[in-house]
Amino acid sequence: MAEPLIQVKNLVKYFPIYGGVLLKEIGRVHAVDGVSFEINKQTTLGLVGESGCGKTTVGRCTLRLIEPTSGEIYYNGENILKFKGAQLNKFRCKAQIVFQNPHASLNPRMKIKDILSEPIRIHKLLPKNEIENRVLQLISEVALEPSHLVRYPHEFSGGQKQRIVIARALALNPEFIVLDEPTSALDVSVQAQILNLLMDLQRKFKLTYLFITHNLNICRHISDEIAVMYVGKIVERAGADELFEEPLHPYTQALLSANPIPDPEAKRSKIILTGEVPSPINPPSGCRFHPRCPKRMDVCDKSEPSYIQVKPGHYVACYLYSNNKS
Amino acid sequence: MTANVLLTIRNLRTHFFTEEGVVQALDGVDLEVYEKEIIGLVGETGSGKSVTALSVMRLIPQPGFIVDGEIIFKGKPLHLLSEEEMRKIRGKEITMIFQDPMNALNPVFTVGNQIAETIQLHNDVTYREAFNQSIELLRRLNIPKPERIVNSYPHELSGGMRQRIQIAIGLACQPALLIADEPTTALDATVEVQVLELIKRLRDEFNTSIMLITHDLGVIAEMCDRVVVMYAGNVVEKADVKTIFKHPLHPYTQALLGAIPYAERKKKSRLTTIPGTVPNLINPPSGCRFHPRCKHAMIVCKTLKPMLLEEEQGHFVSCFLYSKNKEFAEREHGVFEPLPGRIVY
Ligand SMILES: Nc1ncnc2c1ncn2[C@@H]1O[C@H](COP(=O)(O)OP(=O)(O)OP(=O)(O)O)[C@@H](O)[C@H]1O
Ligand SMILES: Nc1ncnc2c1ncn2[C@@H]1O[C@H](COP(=O)(O)OP(=O)(O)O)[C@@H](O)[C@H]1O
Ligand code: SF4
Ligand code: SF4
Ligand SMILES: [Mg+2]
Ligand SMILES: [Mg+2]
Numbered sequence: 001m002a003e004p005l006i007q008v009k010n011l012v013k014y015f016p017i018y019g020g021v022l023l024k025e026i027g028r029v030h031a032v033d034g035v036s037f038e039i040n041k042q043t044t045l046g047l048v049g050e051s052g053c054g055k056t057t058v059g060r061c062t063l064r065l066i067e068p069t070s071g072e073i074y075y076n077g078e079n080i081l082k083f084k085g086a087q088l089n090k091f092r093c094k095a096q097i098v099f100q101n102p103h104a105s106l107n108p109r110m111k112i113k114d115i116l117s118e119p120i121r122i123h124k125l126l127p128k129n130e131i132e133n134r135v136l137q138l139i140s141e142v143a144l145e146p147s148h149l150v151r152y153p154h155e156f157s158g159g160q161k162q163r164i165v166i167a168r169a170l171a172l173n174p175e176f177i178v179l180d181e182p183t184s185a186l187d188v189s190v191q192a193q194i195l196n197l198l199m200d201l202q203r204k205f206k207l208t209y210l211f212i213t214h215n216l217n218i219c220r221h222i223s224d225e226i227a228v229m230y231v232g233k234i235v236e237r238a239g240a241d242e243l244f245e246e247p248l249h250p251y252t253q254a255l256l257s258a259n260p261i262p263d264p265e266a267k268r269s270k271i272i273l274t275g276e277v278p279s280p281i282n283p284p285s286g287c288r289f290h291p292r293c294p295k296r297m298d299v300c301d302k303s304e305p306s307y308i309q310v311k312p313g314h315y316v317a318c319y320l321y322s323n324n325k326s
Numbered sequence: 327m328t329a330n331v332l333l334t335i336r337n338l339r340t341h342f343f344t345e346e347g348v349v350q351a352l353d354g355v356d357l358e359v360y361e362k363e364i365i366g367l368v369g370e371t372g373s374g375k376s377v378t379a380l381s382v383m384r385l386i387p388q389p390g391f392i393v394d395g396e397i398i399f400k401g402k403p404l405h406l407l408s409e410e411e412m413r414k415i416r417g418k419e420i421t422m423i424f425q426d427p428m429n430a431l432n433p434v435f436t437v438g439n440q441i442a443e444t445i446q447l448h449n450d451v452t453y454r455e456a457f458n459q460s461i462e463l464l465r466r467l468n469i470p471k472p473e474r475i476v477n478s479y480p481h482e483l484s485g486g487m488r489q490r491i492q493i494a495i496g497l498a499c500q501p502a503l504l505i506a507d508e509p510t511t512a513l514d515a516t517v518e519v520q521v522l523e524l525i526k527r528l529r530d531e532f533n534t535s536i537m538l539i540t541h542d543l544g545v546i547a548e549m550c551d552r553v554v555v556m557y558a559g560n561v562v563e564k565a566d567v568k569t570i571f572k573h574p575l576h577p578y579t580q581a582l583l584g585a586i587p588y589a590e591r592k593k594k595s596r597l598t599t600i601p602g603t604v605p606n607l608i609n610p611p612s613g614c615r616f617h618p619r620c621k622h623a624m625i626v627c628k629t630l631k632p633m634l635l636e637e638e639q640g641h642f643v644s645c646f647l648y649s650k651n652k653e654f655a656e657r658e659h660g661v662f663e664p665l666p667g668r669i670v671y
Contacts, residue, residue, distance in 0.1 A: 050516065261544055
């Protein structure tokens with residue numbers, strides 16, 4: 001039976017915007033505006049969407065790196081927003097994050113062995129005499145050499161740095177890792193190495209991933225389930241294959257059709273949307289996709305469609321699929 | 327294709343004379359652009375795509391120089407022209423657009439003003455006429471509300487719209503060749519597709535030849551007629567788009583295609599990887615520059631440099647695994663034994 005490790009309910013995160021001479025709050029960025037999802041143990045949920053739609057904010061809230069405005073986040077059935085002290089500390093070991101830019105994630109003045117042992121020392125996970133062995137083991141997990149341990153980050157390529165970041169995330173024996181565009185800064189051949197490594201590690205250490213990306217091909221390759229975000233909302237979620245074969249939401253359909261296919265003989269029918277992704281400061285009324293939706297109806301700009309399950313495991317927020325059109 | 331050749335690049339070597347040493351960025355690039363075609367340049371970081379484009383434009387940044395080779399555009403040797411003569415070609419017969427449109431747009435002038443000025447630069451028309459032509463141009467490019475757009479400043483527009491304006495300016499004098507360097511890399515997927523459609527229209531409606539530089543093989547497959555694959559300053563393979571994807575010959579092209587996750591392929595399958603990283607071009611590998619990462623590397627690959635030779639009709643490859651280069655290597659007494667220590671993958 002699939003068992004959820006992560007359950008997010010109605011997550012909301014607003015960022016205040018300050019302006020004027022007195023720097024008063026003059027508005028809010030609706031970065032995440034009522035998002036719900038689960039991630040089953042040892043599976044990968046892919047979170048896709050265009051720039052600024054709120055993916056990173058969802059990832060950071062899920063780890064409580066930033067405090068949500070409202071909502072609930074359960075880890076193994078416990079609400080992490082209520083965690084304090086030792087319990088929060090323990091959660092911080094179990095849940096890790098890997099960012100897009102490996103160059104910025106590593107302290108340039110620390111040797112690799114110190115970068116890898118630091119989290120173990122801070123969380124007092126192992127006695128001093130065992131740390132060295134653990135570090136040697138970590139570096140081999142990500143297919144780097146023991147001789148690399150005495151070097152500094154600038155001596156490594158982007159792909160090698162990302163391996164070091166992944167090794168550091170593994171240092172505390174995590175169960176859950178948020179991967180925020182982990183390969184976007186890398187070349188294709190290096191990207192493939194990192195994706196293979198992540199899949200191997202998931203199997204070996206029974207990891208659960210939230211994989212954030214704007215690249216649909218990568219998303220389908222690595223994910224069991226996929227959630228599509230648009231301006232602070234999840235508009236559709238389904239199993240990876242089902243989402244690609246039978247996308248229901250008009251935005252998902254447009255996004256998939258826009259995806260360049262690396263096969264000159266593939267059949268293509270592009271849905272070309274007009275306009276661009278709206279700002280999350282003043283999101284459109286009703287369905288946020290209505291100004292660009294080729295299938296919009298009268299009701300669409302009046303009230304928001306609810307996010308409902310239309311088939312087992314397939315959720316969508318669009319009036320085309322809800323009976324309740326009032 | 328029996329079309330006419332518009333641009334020919336032969337044995338182009340562009341080097342950068344830096345304090346650390348000479349960066350041999352281009353090591354004998356050969357390619358041609360036909361009329362009305364979209365040709366794609368693909369390759370990883372540092373393979374020399376942008377330097378090739380900048381060499382054609384004669385806009386190579388300091389301390390870079392063309393040290394050898396020729397660039398012939400409509401019969402004119404661009405590499406020999408004076409800066410004065412080059413200026414008449416740049417922006418009129420050949421234009422280039424960049425990833426970040428803000429670099430190409432002037433922030434203090436309206437869009438209409440900038441397009442009109444470009445039109446006036448190369449045509450004998452009044453400002454009013456040129457301004458009206460710029461509205462017409464935007465309309466022809468399917469840009470919504472052109473009357474309003476012409477009166478906006480670049481910062482008032484979104485990234486996708488700025489990119490389209492950059493293209494419009496590039497087109498204002500109907501160049502024969504448009505070079506687009508990663509034009510959509512910074513754009514969101516649903517906006518990228520709008521800009522790519524616009525680029526296709528240029529070719530279809532204005533008969534412009536387009537050199538499209540990208541690292542995205544998906545974009546290459548969707549847009550291009552022919553493809554040039556570059557690695558560490560060399561063209562390693564060149565063919566029409568179907569051949570490149572269905573029947574690639576060069577080990578690098580094959581590995582690159584295996585490395586892209588792509589939606590149709592089985593989920594969670596392992597991707598082909600290329601061990602190692604792109605080489606340093608101050609001390610590039612001898613012989614075939616790909617040999618330290620090639621699973622087929624032979625001793626000859628380290629001692630001799632393969633040439634870009636036509637292996638099949640219209641299909642060029644630079645590798646000792648194929649007959650034309652093999653013949654050449656045999657004449658030079660190359661050794662075809664596996665290279666000791668070559669990596670298996
Ligand atoms: N600290 C912050 N203060 C103000 N606004 C913020 C902050 N962090 C994020 N935002 C805004 O919230 C929205 C969502 O941001 P987020 O970084 O989650 O998007 P994303 O989908 O990850 O985008 P990208 O793909 O560009 O990284 C954006 O409009 C962003 O500008
Ligand atoms: N201004 C410069 N100074 C020194 N080396 C340069 C300069 N510009 C490019 N190069 C080198 O030229 C090679 C090719 O670069 P480029 O054409 O920009 O690659 P890409 O294919 O990523 O566009 C790289 O090794 C790069 O480091
Ligand atoms: S709710 Fe209406 S506007 Fe929104 S996606 Fe569905 S049809 Fe389109
Ligand atoms: S020439 Fe040799 S090293 Fe280069 S690609 Fe061919 S087989 Fe590999
Ligand atoms: Mg992000
Ligand atoms: Mg470049």
